[in-house]
Amino acid sequence: MIRRKLEVAAASGTPEQAQTPSVPAGHASRGVLFIVFLAGPLLLLLIGMVQITQGTADVRLGTIREALFHLDPEDPLQQIVRGVRMPRAVMGLVAGAALAVSGVLLQTLTRNPLASAGTLGINSGAYLAVIVSAIFFPSLGSSSPLLSASLGGLLAGGIVFLLAGSKRISPIRLALGGMALSLVLSSITGTLQLLYENETSGLFLWGSGTLVQNDWHNPASTWGWIAGGIAISLGFSRNLDILLMDEAVGRSLGQRIALTRTLSVLLAVLLASVAVSAVGPIGFVGLLAPHLLRLMGIRRHLLLLPAAAIWGGVVLMTADLGVLVLEPVFGILPAGAVTALLGAPWLVWLVYRMKPSRGDVQGSGSGMTLGWLRRVPYGAAVLTAVLLLAAGFLAGLMLGSKTLTLPETLSALTGGGSKLVRYMVIDTRLPRLLVACLAGASLAVSGALLQGVVRNPLADPSVIGITSGAGLGALTVMMLVPGLSAAFVPGTAFLGAMACAAAIYLFTRKGGVEPAKVALIGMAISAFCAAGIQALVVKAQLRVASLLVWLSGSTYARSWDELQMLFIWPLALLPLAWWIARRLDLLALGDAAAIGLGVKPDRVRALAGLIGAALAASAVATVGTVGFVGLLAPHAARVLAPSGTRKLTVLAALLGALFLLLADLVGRTVLAPKEIPSGLVVAVLGAPYFLWLMKSAGSRRT
């Protein structure tokens, strides 16, 4: 219990508020109330006015007044104000309010300051459902995205709460689980968008939301739901206060608490889903607005909920104003990218500020073992993996747009056969498979190391931000130096990934490299980089078209050149990983014990993190932002073989290689001649496994 509280405190940066040990204070000063409830609405009005004057057509404040009070239907400017810009401003207000109130509810419910519809995967679930219904039930989808969005949001929320079912789950694990879940969901969304290009082309292209409105349809159809939801939540605000009290008090109140919980989950999901159905998935509003208010000392839900509605509107409308102001120079950015660009540094700052708390490091929070599974002997596991890898490799050489027989393949490898077959086997398929294997192994070992460092089985280069850092690095350099040869992509990606790793290290160094901090800062940096990538893709458009395939993560057309660039890194780094693995094991005993054994925990973590980052960077540099291998391969390895990071790295490397190899094979045979990027195949194949993993990781914890 104490440990949990410490973790909550560590995560929020404001210990006293996060623990809320007794009755929530509710003594927000008069000044604060003044700012929140009087200045807030005035600010909304001001932002709204400024926002309406921004855009292609020249609208002035006078035009707004006339449009409101003396409408001249012939005046196109007034029509623009009434028909385009006002709906947009109102949509921002309504969606922001919904997301922020949903965030407050989720945070209270999970007693987790990091909870929000975005971080728990509810947004991505709702969005995926909108896509699915647009593809498979077009008549249903277009008429009521609200229904499908709510179902999807509920499903994703259900999965996360299933995981959170054991109330002891730590906030960070919950947040990491939610982030990982939303990565899975958005990969599936990406695959569907790729496979059903025509059906989904009109839908949110980058999946990060926009507030642009064509008419009043969206604001008109959503505001009622959202206002109603907020009103209902106000109705049981006292029960929400009780939820934050000591668990014992809550338990003694029994039945009503259970009802409150259920109601608030439903409301939170409904509010978020309604927002997603109208504006797409927009993150960080549900974190930013409630945090601001809690920092100002507003705790009682009767005040907190309406305040969150106002300030959620302020946050989202400010972000949208940013979109509008940047439009002439930058093109139309997705609003979700701007909220992430604003919100991620905020999260970094919060975590950076928080007091070092050593309480977190005791015991094995890492969930490194799944004790109830019958283990395969290590040797047998390695042997099986090697055999499978060899079989997969042969299959990879044989199958493709033209399928070869085994004798044909073997003779081509030894220099026989026709020239065409030799070219196919040796010059196109072989290097590609080798790249897939090496990259898979690197990503898997990187994941294994990072999980050791962060002591969380859900950490992975893509969750921690290293993959998106690589993408952002490559894009930035490509933008700054137009006409730079594509040969520089790997180098620049590597720089980006290492810069991210360095940033994570710098921000977490104060008071020791703490696992929880690493995870949080990593998540924030990941979101920031992803938003940066979106912004740059919007800005650069045609110029980076060649990078888009790379960004989606692909082993497409990798040749001996790429292999040459890649192979040196794993060769150098994999032994290093093997070497540091034993030291990581010692850390699992707890920092005090490790120090007693003569290991410097911080140094080991920093070093292991660096090796992991470098491995991931080299892989990403060649195959693009392939996620999940680093998450799935180490877990499969853990299930199969006994603990011990050293053995784990070997087995994980083999499985990672096998995994990406198979993804490559599936990606280029299933829909041949069309190719599905292996990154997407990995995500889709890995999703069921991942869900099972989250479930067992959640229930295992005692």
Next chain:
Amino acid sequence: MIPSTRSQKITGKQSEAGKVLADLDQTYADVAEKMKAAGKENAEFTLVQAWSSDNVPQMRIFTNNSLAVKTLNKIGLKNAYSDPAFEPYGYSEKTVEALPALQQSNLLYVVPDNDNVFASQLKNNAVWKNLQFVKENRTYSLGGDTWFFGGPLSAKVLVDKAAEVLAP
């Protein structure tokens, strides 16, 4: 516009190329005559490609340096739109807000057959409904298969379509 003489030489098809270009010039002349006869000489147009992304109508309004606008100039039409900034691709990306300034002209547009933003997303849009060219039925679809880029064939299709809608 004119296929590079070098590619004519490389492929050894100078005579065929000459014939294609002569045919194209003839088409321009014929269509220009037709336009004149229909009283559309020097008529102003706004040339737009539109589609939806994020459920939001996106428009490319073509500028004077584009191939398509130069082609339409040859049949005696004038571009109503000018963008102060130089557009390397020959179009500006705008929203419906850019249209009121152009509402006196004739709107020539190309939309994908299954993604007509003017008929769906913008149908109830207050700005769109009140534009002069919408009220006076001066919006003309050039069909989903007209291409604003490319070579002699796409130029010919463009002017033929323009003639079809403006001077039937």
